[in-house]
Amino acid sequence: MAVKYTKHFLDKLENLFSSSEYILRYEKGNFKSGYCLLKDTRIVIINKYFPLEGKINALIDILGELQFDPKDFKDKSSQDFLIELQQTTLKF
Template structure:
């Protein structure tokens, strides 16, 4: 997977289409992110560069309750690609 803004945009779209609000904020995150599952909010450290944001979202996606039927076809393909990376 390439660490580009386009890749980041596609992964962010998966999170948003899955019904989550994605925010970039500063804070004292031990892991660089915080997930408020009840409110469906994902907060990432705003100081992460593109590569860090992509890696964090790739790590987070399996933990989120995203129903594949809510996603566009393009997002479904991207989610499959991301999940296959997780299982390598």
């Protein structure tokens, strides 16, 4: 799957996180993006000043680390999208 650096693609990634048990937040600051477990709350934080390409790359990297199971998602389109993303490798 080719990664498309568009707002629509970012929206699809955000919807994937909203369907999961993680909370996606955009915060300002001088930090790299990541995820954490805070008092049993799973949070993914993305630097809001990243350009569109940076936000998408960070979310794809985090998805790779978290290793979501497509079966955990109720929506078939989310399952298919996650399967495609898991087969994607970013080339820098």
